[in-house]
Amino acid sequence: MVQKAYNWNRFIANYGLLFAFLLAVIVFSLWSNNFLNWGNIQNILIQTTSLGVCAFGLTLIMMMGEIDLSYAGLTGMIGAVMLKMIMAGYSPASVVVVCLVIGIASGLCIALLVVGLGMSSFMVTLAAWFIYMGLERFIGHGVTHWIYKYDESILKIVQGHIGPLPVPVIIMFALFLLCWLFQTRTRTGQYIVAVGENIEAVKEVGLKAKLIKGATFVAGGLIFGLTGLIETLRIGGSMVYSGRFLLVYALGAVFLGSAAFKAGKYNFPGTLLGALFFYTIINGLTLNAVEFYYIPLVQGLFLILAVAITTVKRGEIEQVQF
Amino acid sequence: MNRSSSNLKKMHTLGKKDAISIFLIKYAVFVFFFFVYLAIAIYKPVFLNPANLADILLTSSLVSFVSFGLSIVFAAGGVDLSFPNIAGYGAMLSTYLMIEIGYPVWLGVAAGISVGLLIGSFNGFMVTRLYINSFIATLGTLFILRGFLYWLTGGQSMQILPQGFEYLGRGTILNVRMPVYFMVGVFLLCHLFMEKTRWGRQITLVGGNIEAARLSGVDIKMMTLLAFMICGLLSPLSGMLQAASASAAAVDIGDRFMVPAFAAAMMGTVIFQGKHVILGTLFGIIFVESLNNAAFILGVSPEIRRVVPGIVLLATIAFNYYAKRALSEKRIHAQ
Numbered sequence: 001m002v003q004k005a006y007n008w009n010r011f012i013a014n015y016g017l018l019f020a021f022l023l024a025v026i027v028f029s030l031w032s033n034n035f036l037n038w039g040n041i042q043n044i045l046i047q048t049t050s051l052g053v054c055a056f057g058l059t060l061i062m063m064m065g066e067i068d069l070s071y072a073g074l075t076g077m078i079g080a081v082m083l084k085m086i087m088a089g090y091s092p093a094s095v096v097v098v099c100l101v102i103g104i105a106s107g108l109c110i111a112l113l114v115v116g117l118g119m120s121s122f123m124v125t126l127a128a129w130f131i132y133m134g135l136e137r138f139i140g141h142g143v144t145h146w147i148y149k150y151d152e153s154i155l156k157i158v159q160g161h162i163g164p165l166p167v168p169v170i171i172m173f174a175l176f177l178l179c180w181l182f183q184t185r186t187r188t189g190q191y192i193v194a195v196g197e198n199i200e201a202v203k204e205v206g207l208k209a210k211l212i213k214g215a216t217f218v219a220g221g222l223i224f225g226l227t228g229l230i231e232t233l234r235i236g237g238s239m240v241y242s243g244r245f246l247l248v249y250a251l252g253a254v255f256l257g258s259a260a261f262k263a264g265k266y267n268f269p270g271t272l273l274g275a276l277f278f279y280t281i282i283n284g285l286t287l288n289a290v291e292f293y294y295i296p297l298v299q300g301l302f303l304i305l306a307v308a309i310t311t312v313k314r315g316e317i318e319q320v321q322f
Numbered sequence: 323m324n325r326s327s328s329n330l331k332k333m334h335t336l337g338k339k340d341a342i343s344i345f346l347i348k349y350a351v352f353v354f355f356f357f358v359y360l361a362i363a364i365y366k367p368v369f370l371n372p373a374n375l376a377d378i379l380l381t382s383s384l385v386s387f388v389s390f391g392l393s394i395v396f397a398a399g400g401v402d403l404s405f406p407n408i409a410g411y412g413a414m415l416s417t418y419l420m421i422e423i424g425y426p427v428w429l430g431v432a433a434g435i436s437v438g439l440l441i442g443s444f445n446g447f448m449v450t451r452l453y454i455n456s457f458i459a460t461l462g463t464l465f466i467l468r469g470f471l472y473w474l475t476g477g478q479s480m481q482i483l484p485q486g487f488e489y490l491g492r493g494t495i496l497n498v499r500m501p502v503y504f505m506v507g508v509f510l511l512c513h514l515f516m517e518k519t520r521w522g523r524q525i526t527l528v529g530g531n532i533e534a535a536r537l538s539g540v541d542i543k544m545m546t547l548l549a550f551m552i553c554g555l556l557s558p559l560s561g562m563l564q565a566a567s568a569s570a571a572a573v574d575i576g577d578r579f580m581v582p583a584f585a586a587a588m589m590g591t592v593i594f595q596g597k598h599v600i601l602g603t604l605f606g607i608i609f610v611e612s613l614n615n616a617a618f619i620l621g622v623s624p625e626i627r628r629v630v631p632g633i634v635l636l637a638t639i640a641f642n643y644y645a646k647r648a649l650s651e652k653r654i655h656a657q
Contacts, residue, residue: 119643122401122457123588127636130581134629141625248465251458293477297469304448304462311453317546318455319399319532 017260028284049168050231052275055253057223059271065196066121071224073132075243078228080140083238092154103225111217146237158233180268256306362616382611383505387560391553393587393603398549399529400456405557407467409576412558413565417480427486434558442554446547479572491566501563513600585635592642
């Protein structure tokens with residue numbers, strides 16, 4: 001009997017989010033006729049791309065027990081750099097390369113400070129977020145520029161379709177598969193989780209925990225660089241602080257995801273579902289002409305609810321390490 | 323064997339030198355402050371003009387309330403990210419009540435402060451009862467409040483504020499603006515609270531060593547909740563005084579507090595190695611605002627000036643790590 005009850009609880013814990021997602025889909029499709037249009041579904045998928053990509057990077061870093069908030073500023077800063085380069089007439093390929101290199105460089109700096117000097121990843125990346133926000137203003141002067149006015153060729157990256165799916169969506173799913181397979185099927189991927197769960201044991205076994213951590217931060221930086229690229233192309237220009245909204249969404253998606261499939265643990269399928277869930281809700285509310293100011297309200301509530309599901313049973317206050 | 327005996331010898335020989343280096347590490351920040359101020363003053367003597375110093379004090383005083391609140395939350399081992407929007411919400415609500423509903427000034431201010439207290443309690447509730455990491459919980463609050471702010475005002479700013487309310491921000495006594503007096507008053511209250519009362523010390527203990535706090539019978543949940551409530555209580559003051567001194571309140575009025583307050587509170591936590599946080603925060607605020615002011619005098623572009631507090635924050639954290647490591651090494655040797 002006890003065993004049965006336990007399994008039932010675990011089933012709810014693992015698949016509760018999936019049912020909530022399906023429920024939201026059903027409610028919205030009854031509420032408005034256009035919700036299940038292929039066009040609208042494509043819309044949701046495209047909107048999810050930058051969040052999804054960003055959240056995968058964050059999942060990777062949170063798996064090893066650290067956090068990285070730099071993406072909230074990095075996305076906007078990369079947007080500003082991209083626009084500067086496009087306006088100066090650089091080729092699309094060089095723009096893409098520079099974005100990714102900025103991401104890697106950011107990841108390297110954070111890895112040096114956090115892994116090399118042993119500083120708290122929360123505080124370092126928080127400061128990085130603030131600094132990137134300042135740099136974004138410095139580079140872009142806080143002016144919104146639209147890409148199509150200068151160079152349309154780079155926009156083709158996001159406007160193209162492969163089969164029925166738009167290219168950004170394919171990038172997101174490809175990255176998802178890559179991360180998921182890497183984490184579950186390769187030894188290095190398993191080490192990352194091991195570092196998060198018991199770093200002492202990893203060191204005892206003779207693995208280079210520091211190297212694994214540093215490499216993960218760099219990989220995260222690369223993914224955040226990609227996020228900045230996709231987000232700027234998706235918007236079609238550089239907007240002030242465009243990465244700011246990602247801060248909450250990505251954390252929310254990762255936490256929601258940790259309440260799905262493998263309850264209590266960060267996992268990529270959960271993150272993907274969490275990201276889709278976020279935009280489904282926003283899209284559903286927008287379709288039904290809900291006032292714009294309810295959206296941050298709903299987002300905040302969702303974030304808190306998503307985290308509370310996993311933490312409410314903990315029974316201990318979690319303090320922040322400085 | 324060999325190594326430990328040489329260590330033993332070292333322990334005896336080190337002493338005076340150690341004391342000096344501990345002193346240097348402890349007060350390096352002040353030496354640094356001194357040289358920075360000296361450099362600015364030599365390069366631009368205008369910096370030391372009484373009018374300019376008064377301006378620094380005024381801008382410091384506006385940020386000071388959120389910074390004190392934040393440093394108390396830091397002391398309790400938490401983080402509050404929602405303070406910019408608590409400040410904004412307090413300011414918008416109080417001005418809305420005074421202009422649109424016709425509340426008297428004192429009632430509007432009281433309403434602003436109480437709503438801050440309410441939001442702080444909500445933050446504390448999430449951290450202590452739902453066990454959400456304080457960073458995530460207050461990030462959620464930040465967004466919920468933003469939604470509420472637009473809902474309340476429709477994104478419009480409040481322009482013509484009541485005379486009595488403006489006096490709180492623009493009035494002067496002995497040529498010093500009112501917010502400076504409020505800063506001194508709140509500083510004294512917070513300082514005495516953290517240093518002299520049992521609750522203040524218990525909050526510090528909870529953040530410093532939660533296990534020790536638990537073993538000595540401190541009500542950890544209550545103290546954490548209290549810290550968040552104080553931060554909620556103090557934050558609207560910054561928003562309201564900002565509105566009163568600028569004679570206008572906008573939805574994003576609190577946003578400019580975010581980075582300076584973080585830098586100041588972090589410095590406050592670090593300067594005296596986790597002790598006297600309120601005094602340290604006061605130093606931090608004045609330092610951050612002086613740098614900002616100096617950058618302005620030196621003609622640095624506003625875009626670069628935005629990066630300065632972030633870099634101060636990062637430098638403070640880095641310094642914290644070195645000081646901690648160096649001090650713990652020295653102490654081990656000295657024992």
